[in-house]
Amino acid sequence: MKNLRNGEFFGQTNETLSFDGLTITDTEYTHPFVDWHYHENPYFTFLLQGNMTEGNKKETYDCSAGTLLYHHWEDAHYNIKPDIFTRGFHIEITKEWFEKFQLSKDLIEGSFNIKNPSSKLLIHQIFKETKINDHSFELNIHQLLLNIFNQLSHQKGNSEKKPLWVKHIDEILHEHSTEKLSLAELSQTLNIHPMHLSRDFQKYFRCNLGEYLRKLKVEKSLKLLNELESLSEVALECGFSDQSHFIRCFKENMGITPLKYRKILK
Numbered sequence: 521m522k523n524l525r526n527g528e529f530f531g532q533t534n535e536t537l538s539f540d541g542l543t544i545t546d547t548e549y550t551h552p553f554v555d556w557h558y559h560e561n562p563y564f565t566f567l568l569q570g571n572m573t574e575g576n577k578k579e580t581y582d583c584s585a586g587t588l589l590y591h592h593w594e595d596a597h598y599n600i601k602p603d604i605f606t607r608g609f610h611i612e613i614t615k616e617w618f619e620k621f622q623l624s625k626d627l628i629e630g631s632f633n634i635k636n637p638s639s640k641l642l643i644h645q646i647f648k649e650t651k652i653n654d655h656s657f658e659l660n661i662h663q664l665l666l667n668i669f670n671q672l673s674h675q676k677g678n679s680e681k682k683p684l685w686v687k688h689i690d691e692i693l694h695e696h697s698t699e700k701l702s703l704a705e706l707s708q709t710l711n712i713h714p715m716h717l718s719r720d721f722q723k724y725f726r727c728n729l730g731e732y733l734r735k736l737k738v739e740k741s742l743k744l745l746n747e748l749e750s751l752s753e754v755a756l757e758c759g760f761s762d763q764s765h766f767i768r769c770f771k772e773n774m775g776i777t778p779l780k781y782r783k784i785l786k
Contacts, residue, residue: 570602697759740758
């Protein structure tokens with residue numbers, strides 16, 4: 521089984537940044553099939569464009585643009601790519617980086633699909649920082665990456681303590697984020713008192729219901745910005761009341777306007 525060294529990925533890497541124990545690559549995937557392999561370092565894969573299938577010893581993921589995966593060090597997996605343009609953004613993390621920031625390399629174990637919109641938006645911000653590349657981009661990337669690990673460790677710590685309704689409401693919100701949702705109806709569906717839901721949602725999701733829904737909508741827009749030309753169409757598809765509301769929420773979460781982000785992506 522092939523062991524890929526630091527910064528090595530299958531495909532055509534068009535940009536590489538290396539600093540302080542991180543290697544960040546922007547890669548076009550060119551292989552229709554990549555056999556079982558593993559990487560010497562933990563890393564994130566964020567699919568910017570296209571789609572692919574990835575499998576590991578536990579699960580198989582159908583990955584479209586916007587998918588965020590984490591791979592633990594030396595965790596074997598394989599990839600299948602259809603005949604379309606597919607582009608991935610990787611953040612590879614060395615042992616030295618974990619030591620520098622006083623984190624265990626085994627803080628997060630295994631390979632998994634990250635569906636939390638907050639983590640995805642942080643990865644988008646890291647991508648944005650690599651393209652802006654100003655004097656503070658390294659500092660900003662370290663901070664954003666530490667925030668992601670903080671979120672993942674928090675989720676891991678609460679995973680065994682979560683009541684069943686937490687997983688259920690997350691599925692409902694992901695599936696119906698573009699629709700108008702009612703707290704009373706959600707409470708009735710989950711068979712939980714509205715006051716209990718309002719109080720404990722913050723505990724498990726680290727933001728309120730409205731904030732979480734806006735993050736899901738912005739996350740969806742990041743994919744559609746690459747597919748639809750009109751911002752009004754993107755806003756409508758994502759469930760925003762109008763284009764102005766979409767632009768305002770996007771800028772609050774990403775720090776730039778949708779048009780500026782689209783230029784960075786291209």
